[in-house]
Amino acid sequence: MKSDLRKEDYLGYFGSKEKINSQIHKCSYCGSKLLLTHLPDYGKLYVQETSRCLDCGKIHKKRLHVLN
Numbered sequence: 001m002k003s004d005l006r007k008e009d010y011l012g013y014f015g016s017k018e019k020i021n022s023q024i025h026k027c028s029y030c031g032s033k034l035l036l037t038h039l040p041d042y043g044k045l046y047v048q049e050t051s052r053c054l055d056c057g058k059i060h061k062k063r064l065h066v067l068n
């Protein structure tokens with residue numbers, strides 16, 4: 001019974017990981033490919049990632065921290 005639960009947990013984890021990967025490269029609104037641009041800010045040690053959908057024009061912004 002315990003092994004069955006673990007198997008489900010693993011499959012659930014794998015499924016969510018796949019979903020996250022597709023969200024990075026695809027538009028969450030229409031599923032088209034995203035154009036990624038990175039704008040580094042050296043003073044504040046972060047990179048502003050802007051991903052624009054080539055199809056619907058939706059812009060997703062994400063702030064990535066740089067660890068040196």
Ligand SMILES: [Zn+2]
Pocket residue numbers: 027028029030031032053054055056057058
């Ligand atoms: Zn789109």
